[in-house]
Amino acid sequence: MKQLKLEIERVQSSFQTALMQSNSLEALEMTRVTFLGRKGEIAQLMPLLKDLSQDEKREFGPLLNVLKESSERAYFDKQTLLQNLEYEKAEESDKNFDVTAYKPGSVKGSLHLYTQATQRFEDIFISLGYTIADGPEVETEFYNFEALNIPENHPARDMQDTFFLKLPYMVLRTHTSPVQIRTMLTQKPPLAIASLGRVFRYEATDASHDFMFRQLEGLVVDKNISISQLLGTIRLFLGQFFEKDDLQVRARPGYFPFVEPGLEIDMSCPFCTKGCSTCSHTRWVEMGGAGLVHPRVLEHGGIDPKEYSGFAFGFGVTRLIMFKYRIHDIRLLHSADSEFLKQF
Ligand code: PHE
Numbered sequence: 001m002k003q004l005k006l007e008i009e010r011v012q013s014s015f016q017t018a019l020m021q022s023n024s025l026e027a028l029e030m031t032r033v034t035f036l037g038r039k040g041e042i043a044q045l046m047p048l049l050k051d052l053s054q055d056e057k058r059e060f061g062p063l064l065n066v067l068k069e070s071s072e073r074a075y076f077d078k079q080t081l082l083q084n085l086e087y088e089k090a091e092e093s094d095k096n097f098d099v100t101a102y103k104p105g106s107v108k109g110s111l112h113l114y115t116q117a118t119q120r121f122e123d124i125f126i127s128l129g130y131t132i133a134d135g136p137e138v139e140t141e142f143y144n145f146e147a148l149n150i151p152e153n154h155p156a157r158d159m160q161d162t163f164f165l166k167l168p169y170m171v172l173r174t175h176t177s178p179v180q181i182r183t184m185l186t187q188k189p190p191l192a193i194a195s196l197g198r199v200f201r202y203e204a205t206d207a208s209h210d211f212m213f214r215q216l217e218g219l220v221v222d223k224n225i226s227i228s229q230l231l232g233t234i235r236l237f238l239g240q241f242f243e244k245d246d247l248q249v250r251a252r253p254g255y256f257p258f259v260e261p262g263l264e265i266d267m268s269c270p271f272c273t274k275g276c277s278t279c280s281h282t283r284w285v286e287m288g289g290a291g292l293v294h295p296r297v298l299e300h301g302g303i304d305p306k307e308y309s310g311f312a313f314g315f316g317v318t319r320l321i322m323f324k325y326r327i328h329d330i331r332l333l334h335s336a337d338s339e340f341l342k343q344f
Protein backbone atom coordinates (compact mmCIF):
# COMPACT_ATOMS: atom_id res chain seq x y z
CA MET A 1 0.00 0.00 0.00
CA LYS A 2 2.73 2.36 1.01
CA GLN A 3 4.42 0.84 -1.98
CA LEU A 4 1.66 2.03 -4.33
CA LYS A 5 1.80 5.51 -2.94
CA LEU A 6 5.54 5.62 -3.59
CA GLU A 7 5.02 4.22 -7.06
CA ILE A 8 2.50 6.97 -7.88
CA GLU A 9 4.90 9.61 -6.70
CA ARG A 10 7.74 8.09 -8.63
CA VAL A 11 5.77 7.93 -11.87
CA GLN A 12 4.51 11.45 -11.37
CA SER A 13 7.94 12.93 -10.85
CA SER A 14 9.61 11.02 -13.63
CA PHE A 15 6.77 12.05 -15.97
CA GLN A 16 7.35 15.67 -15.02
CA THR A 17 11.06 15.37 -15.65
CA ALA A 18 10.51 13.69 -18.99
CA LEU A 19 7.95 16.30 -19.97
CA MET A 20 10.31 19.09 -19.10
CA GLN A 21 13.05 17.54 -21.19
CA SER A 22 10.80 16.99 -24.23
CA ASN A 23 11.99 19.82 -26.40
CA SER A 24 10.58 18.68 -29.70
CA LEU A 25 7.30 17.18 -30.87
CA GLU A 26 9.09 13.88 -31.52
CA ALA A 27 10.54 13.74 -28.01
CA LEU A 28 7.14 14.66 -26.60
CA GLU A 29 5.55 11.81 -28.48
CA MET A 30 8.06 9.40 -26.91
CA THR A 31 7.14 10.72 -23.47
CA ARG A 32 3.45 10.30 -24.23
CA VAL A 33 3.96 6.68 -25.28
CA THR A 34 6.12 5.91 -22.23
CA PHE A 35 3.72 7.37 -19.67
CA LEU A 36 0.29 7.86 -21.19
CA GLY A 37 0.29 5.08 -23.77
CA ARG A 38 -1.87 2.01 -23.56
CA LYS A 39 1.00 0.07 -22.03
CA GLY A 40 2.57 3.14 -20.45
CA GLU A 41 3.67 3.60 -16.85
CA ILE A 42 0.37 5.08 -15.69
CA ALA A 43 -1.69 2.35 -17.30
CA GLN A 44 0.50 -0.20 -15.56
CA LEU A 45 -0.41 1.22 -12.15
CA MET A 46 -4.10 0.53 -12.69
CA PRO A 47 -4.07 -3.27 -12.19
CA LEU A 48 -2.43 -2.76 -8.78
CA LEU A 49 -5.75 -1.40 -7.47
CA LYS A 50 -7.24 -4.84 -7.86
CA ASP A 51 -5.45 -6.30 -4.83
CA LEU A 52 -6.43 -3.47 -2.48
CA SER A 53 -9.18 -3.48 0.11
CA GLN A 54 -12.37 -1.53 -0.48
CA ASP A 55 -11.14 1.38 1.67
CA GLU A 56 -7.83 1.51 0.00
CA LYS A 57 -9.45 1.47 -3.40
CA ARG A 58 -11.48 4.48 -2.35
CA GLU A 59 -8.30 6.27 -1.44
CA PHE A 60 -6.09 5.29 -4.33
CA GLY A 61 -8.63 5.15 -7.15
CA PRO A 62 -9.11 8.93 -7.22
CA LEU A 63 -5.39 9.49 -6.72
CA LEU A 64 -4.64 7.46 -9.82
CA ASN A 65 -7.32 9.28 -11.78
CA VAL A 66 -5.93 12.63 -10.77
CA LEU A 67 -2.48 11.49 -11.83
CA LYS A 68 -3.82 10.34 -15.21
CA GLU A 69 -5.86 13.45 -15.90
CA SER A 70 -3.29 15.99 -14.75
CA SER A 71 -0.60 14.23 -16.73
CA GLU A 72 -2.75 14.31 -19.84
CA ARG A 73 -3.48 17.97 -19.37
CA ALA A 74 0.22 18.73 -18.87
CA TYR A 75 0.98 16.74 -21.99
CA PHE A 76 -1.57 18.68 -24.09
CA ASP A 77 -0.30 22.01 -22.81
CA LYS A 78 3.23 21.10 -23.71
CA GLN A 79 2.09 19.90 -27.14
CA THR A 80 0.38 23.23 -27.88
CA LEU A 81 3.45 25.08 -26.72
CA LEU A 82 5.79 23.10 -28.98
CA GLN A 83 3.45 23.39 -31.96
CA ASN A 84 3.31 27.13 -31.56
CA LEU A 85 7.07 27.33 -31.31
CA GLU A 86 7.49 25.26 -34.43
CA TYR A 87 4.96 27.39 -36.30
CA GLU A 88 6.75 30.56 -35.28
CA LYS A 89 10.05 29.10 -36.39
CA ALA A 90 8.60 28.23 -39.82
CA GLU A 91 7.12 31.67 -40.13
CA GLU A 92 10.40 33.26 -39.24
CA SER A 93 12.31 31.29 -41.86
CA ASP A 94 9.62 32.05 -44.49
CA LYS A 95 10.04 35.70 -43.74
CA ASN A 96 13.73 35.49 -44.49
CA PHE A 97 13.23 33.49 -47.69
CA ASP A 98 14.69 35.53 -50.53
CA VAL A 99 13.10 34.53 -53.81
CA THR A 100 15.70 36.54 -55.71
CA ALA A 101 18.67 34.87 -54.05
CA TYR A 102 21.17 33.31 -56.44
CA LYS A 103 21.82 29.67 -55.81
CA PRO A 104 25.14 28.62 -57.31
CA GLY A 105 24.93 25.56 -59.51
CA SER A 106 21.18 25.62 -59.71
CA VAL A 107 19.56 24.11 -62.79
CA LYS A 108 18.02 26.67 -65.07
CA GLY A 109 14.86 25.89 -66.99
CA SER A 110 14.59 26.49 -70.70
CA LEU A 111 11.80 26.87 -73.18
CA HIS A 112 10.54 23.68 -74.77
CA LEU A 113 11.40 23.26 -78.45
CA TYR A 114 7.71 23.59 -79.28
CA THR A 115 7.55 26.93 -77.50
CA GLN A 116 10.72 28.13 -79.20
CA ALA A 117 9.53 27.08 -82.67
CA THR A 118 6.05 28.51 -82.13
CA GLN A 119 7.49 31.86 -81.10
CA ARG A 120 9.85 31.82 -84.07
CA PHE A 121 7.07 31.07 -86.58
CA GLU A 122 4.79 33.65 -85.03
CA ASP A 123 7.55 36.25 -85.29
CA ILE A 124 8.13 35.39 -88.94
CA PHE A 125 4.43 35.66 -89.83
CA ILE A 126 3.87 38.80 -87.82
CA SER A 127 6.79 40.39 -89.68
CA LEU A 128 4.96 39.51 -92.91
CA GLY A 129 1.84 41.31 -91.72
CA TYR A 130 -0.10 38.22 -90.67
CA THR A 131 -2.27 38.03 -87.59
CA ILE A 132 -2.01 35.02 -85.29
CA ALA A 133 -5.29 33.13 -85.04
CA ASP A 134 -6.39 30.41 -82.68
CA GLY A 135 -9.02 27.70 -82.57
CA PRO A 136 -10.25 25.04 -80.17
CA GLU A 137 -8.72 21.57 -79.97
CA VAL A 138 -12.16 20.08 -79.32
CA GLU A 139 -13.81 20.94 -82.60
CA THR A 140 -17.14 20.34 -84.26
CA GLU A 141 -17.32 17.88 -87.14
CA PHE A 142 -18.67 20.76 -89.17
CA TYR A 143 -15.53 22.91 -88.87
CA ASN A 144 -13.14 19.98 -88.99
CA PHE A 145 -14.76 18.33 -92.02
CA GLU A 146 -17.95 19.60 -93.71
CA ALA A 147 -17.00 23.26 -93.98
CA LEU A 148 -13.67 22.15 -95.41
CA ASN A 149 -15.44 20.31 -98.19
CA ILE A 150 -15.03 16.88 -96.61
CA PRO A 151 -18.61 15.59 -96.58
CA GLU A 152 -19.75 12.67 -94.48
CA ASN A 153 -19.18 9.28 -96.10
CA HIS A 154 -16.57 10.85 -98.35
CA PRO A 155 -13.45 8.66 -98.47
CA ALA A 156 -11.35 11.70 -97.60
CA ARG A 157 -12.63 11.42 -94.01
CA ASP A 158 -10.57 8.28 -93.69
CA MET A 159 -7.42 10.13 -94.69
CA GLN A 160 -7.27 11.40 -91.14
CA ASP A 161 -7.96 8.92 -88.37
CA THR A 162 -10.19 10.76 -86.03
CA PHE A 163 -10.81 10.72 -82.30
CA PHE A 164 -14.58 10.97 -82.07
CA LEU A 165 -15.82 12.22 -78.74
CA LYS A 166 -18.83 11.11 -76.75
CA LEU A 167 -20.16 14.62 -77.16
CA PRO A 168 -22.34 14.58 -80.27
CA TYR A 169 -20.71 15.90 -83.44
CA MET A 170 -17.49 16.75 -81.62
CA VAL A 171 -14.00 15.52 -82.47
CA LEU A 172 -10.44 16.28 -81.47
CA ARG A 173 -9.36 18.39 -84.41
CA THR A 174 -7.34 16.33 -86.88
CA HIS A 175 -5.70 19.40 -88.40
CA THR A 176 -5.47 23.16 -87.88
CA SER A 177 -7.50 23.84 -91.04
CA PRO A 178 -10.78 24.48 -89.16
CA VAL A 179 -9.14 27.74 -88.07
CA GLN A 180 -9.46 28.79 -91.73
CA ILE A 181 -13.25 28.65 -91.49
CA ARG A 182 -13.39 30.27 -88.08
CA THR A 183 -11.24 33.13 -89.38
CA MET A 184 -13.26 33.71 -92.54
CA LEU A 185 -16.45 33.83 -90.51
CA THR A 186 -15.08 36.53 -88.22
CA GLN A 187 -12.78 38.60 -90.47
CA LYS A 188 -13.40 40.27 -93.77
CA PRO A 189 -10.88 39.97 -96.60
CA PRO A 190 -8.21 40.97 -97.25
CA LEU A 191 -6.97 38.71 -94.49
CA ALA A 192 -3.77 36.89 -93.66
CA ILE A 193 -3.55 34.61 -90.64
CA ALA A 194 -1.22 31.97 -89.26
CA SER A 195 -2.25 29.51 -86.60
CA LEU A 196 -0.12 27.06 -84.63
CA GLY A 197 -1.42 24.36 -82.38
CA ARG A 198 -1.98 20.78 -81.46
CA VAL A 199 -3.84 18.26 -83.61
CA PHE A 200 -4.82 14.69 -82.85
CA ARG A 201 -4.96 11.51 -84.88
CA TYR A 202 -6.07 8.06 -83.83
CA GLU A 203 -2.79 6.38 -84.70
CA ALA A 204 -0.38 3.92 -83.18
CA THR A 205 2.72 5.55 -81.77
CA ASP A 206 6.11 4.81 -83.31
CA ALA A 207 9.32 6.76 -83.92
CA SER A 208 7.64 9.14 -86.36
CA HIS A 209 3.97 9.10 -85.31
CA ASP A 210 2.13 10.09 -82.20
CA PHE A 211 -1.54 10.60 -81.44
CA MET A 212 -0.78 14.28 -80.93
CA PHE A 213 1.46 16.53 -82.95
CA ARG A 214 1.63 20.17 -83.96
CA GLN A 215 0.74 21.97 -87.12
CA LEU A 216 1.13 25.38 -88.64
CA GLU A 217 -1.71 26.71 -90.76
CA GLY A 218 -1.66 29.72 -93.04
CA LEU A 219 -4.50 31.41 -94.87
CA VAL A 220 -4.50 34.46 -97.10
CA VAL A 221 -7.66 35.74 -98.80
CA ASP A 222 -7.67 38.71 -101.13
CA LYS A 223 -8.36 39.59 -104.76
CA ASN A 224 -6.25 37.79 -107.38
CA ILE A 225 -4.29 35.50 -105.10
CA SER A 226 -1.83 33.28 -106.97
CA ILE A 227 0.18 30.12 -106.50
CA SER A 228 3.43 32.02 -106.97
CA GLN A 229 2.56 34.14 -103.92
CA LEU A 230 1.87 30.94 -102.01
CA LEU A 231 5.18 29.36 -103.00
CA GLY A 232 7.09 32.57 -102.32
CA THR A 233 5.59 32.75 -98.83
CA ILE A 234 6.42 29.14 -98.06
CA ARG A 235 9.97 29.53 -99.29
CA LEU A 236 10.38 32.59 -97.14
CA PHE A 237 9.18 31.12 -93.84
CA LEU A 238 10.98 27.80 -94.33
CA GLY A 239 14.18 29.65 -95.26
CA GLN A 240 13.92 31.75 -92.12
CA PHE A 241 13.13 28.82 -89.88
CA PHE A 242 16.05 26.76 -91.22
CA GLU A 243 18.21 29.89 -91.48
CA LYS A 244 19.02 29.21 -95.13
CA ASP A 245 18.67 31.97 -97.72
CA ASP A 246 18.99 29.57 -100.64
CA LEU A 247 16.36 27.11 -99.46
CA GLN A 248 14.12 26.03 -102.31
CA VAL A 249 10.61 24.67 -102.46
CA ARG A 250 8.87 22.64 -105.09
CA ALA A 251 5.25 21.71 -105.51
CA ARG A 252 3.76 18.44 -106.66
CA PRO A 253 0.08 17.80 -107.28
CA GLY A 254 -1.65 16.61 -104.14
CA TYR A 255 -5.18 16.05 -103.02
CA PHE A 256 -6.81 17.93 -100.16
CA PRO A 257 -10.58 18.48 -100.51
CA PHE A 258 -10.35 22.08 -99.28
CA VAL A 259 -7.91 23.35 -101.91
CA GLU A 260 -7.99 23.33 -105.68
CA PRO A 261 -5.47 22.84 -107.05
CA GLY A 262 -3.93 20.98 -104.14
CA LEU A 263 -0.17 20.76 -103.70
CA GLU A 264 2.33 18.69 -101.80
CA ILE A 265 5.22 20.88 -100.80
CA ASP A 266 8.81 19.67 -100.74
CA MET A 267 11.80 21.69 -99.67
CA SER A 268 15.41 21.26 -100.64
CA CYS A 269 17.35 19.38 -97.99
CA PRO A 270 18.91 22.03 -95.73
CA PHE A 271 21.77 19.69 -94.82
CA CYS A 272 23.24 18.70 -98.18
CA THR A 273 23.49 19.48 -101.87
CA LYS A 274 24.06 15.98 -103.19
CA GLY A 275 21.80 13.84 -101.06
CA CYS A 276 22.31 12.53 -97.52
CA SER A 277 20.71 10.12 -95.10
CA THR A 278 18.40 12.86 -93.76
CA CYS A 279 16.76 13.34 -97.18
CA SER A 280 17.06 9.64 -98.10
CA HIS A 281 19.49 10.71 -100.85
CA THR A 282 16.77 12.52 -102.80
CA ARG A 283 17.78 16.14 -101.95
CA TRP A 284 14.12 16.89 -101.24
CA VAL A 285 11.96 16.42 -98.19
CA GLU A 286 8.20 16.50 -97.96
CA MET A 287 7.05 19.13 -95.52
CA GLY A 288 3.40 20.01 -95.96
CA GLY A 289 0.29 20.56 -98.03
CA ALA A 290 -1.02 23.69 -99.68
CA GLY A 291 -3.17 25.04 -102.47
CA LEU A 292 -5.67 27.65 -103.53
CA VAL A 293 -8.68 27.72 -101.27
CA HIS A 294 -11.57 25.74 -102.78
CA PRO A 295 -14.48 28.02 -103.81
CA ARG A 296 -16.85 25.96 -101.68
CA VAL A 297 -14.65 26.56 -98.63
CA LEU A 298 -14.70 30.31 -99.26
CA GLU A 299 -18.49 30.09 -99.44
CA HIS A 300 -18.64 28.22 -96.14
CA GLY A 301 -16.57 31.07 -94.73
CA GLY A 302 -19.06 33.62 -96.02
CA ILE A 303 -16.74 34.92 -98.75
CA ASP A 304 -17.77 35.34 -102.39
CA PRO A 305 -15.46 33.16 -104.52
CA LYS A 306 -16.22 35.25 -107.59
CA GLU A 307 -14.72 38.27 -105.94
CA TYR A 308 -11.99 36.74 -103.79
CA SER A 309 -9.48 33.95 -103.93
CA GLY A 310 -7.08 32.62 -101.34
CA PHE A 311 -4.21 30.33 -100.59
CA ALA A 312 -3.76 28.03 -97.64
CA PHE A 313 -0.99 25.81 -96.35
CA GLY A 314 -0.56 23.34 -93.55
CA PHE A 315 2.81 22.17 -92.24
CA GLY A 316 3.79 19.72 -89.55
CA VAL A 317 5.58 21.75 -86.90
CA THR A 318 6.56 18.52 -85.17
CA ARG A 319 8.15 17.31 -88.38
CA LEU A 320 9.87 20.64 -89.01
CA ILE A 321 11.39 20.61 -85.53
CA MET A 322 12.46 16.99 -85.71
CA PHE A 323 14.01 17.72 -89.03
CA LYS A 324 15.83 20.87 -88.00
CA TYR A 325 17.24 19.42 -84.79
CA ARG A 326 17.62 15.91 -86.23
CA ILE A 327 15.49 14.27 -83.60
CA HIS A 328 14.89 10.77 -84.80
CA ASP A 329 12.17 9.75 -82.40
CA ILE A 330 9.02 11.77 -81.76
CA ARG A 331 8.71 10.08 -78.38
CA LEU A 332 11.82 11.93 -77.22
CA LEU A 333 10.37 15.27 -78.24
CA HIS A 334 7.13 14.42 -76.48
CA SER A 335 8.76 13.06 -73.33
CA ALA A 336 9.32 14.96 -70.13
CA ASP A 337 12.96 13.90 -70.23
CA SER A 338 14.73 17.07 -69.17
CA GLU A 339 18.15 15.53 -69.86
CA PHE A 340 17.11 15.32 -73.49
CA LEU A 341 15.14 18.55 -73.74
CA LYS A 342 17.72 20.78 -72.08
CA GLN A 343 20.08 20.31 -75.04
CA PHE A 344 18.08 22.74 -77.09
N1 PHE B 1 -4.87 20.13 -93.28
C1 PHE B 1 -4.00 19.37 -94.13
C2 PHE B 1 -3.50 18.16 -93.34
O1 PHE B 1 -3.51 18.18 -92.16
C3 PHE B 1 -2.83 20.19 -94.60
C4 PHE B 1 -3.23 21.29 -95.55
C5 PHE B 1 -3.56 22.54 -95.05
C6 PHE B 1 -3.25 21.06 -96.90
C7 PHE B 1 -3.91 23.55 -95.91
C8 PHE B 1 -3.62 22.06 -97.76
C9 PHE B 1 -3.93 23.29 -97.28
O2 PHE B 1 -3.11 17.16 -93.90
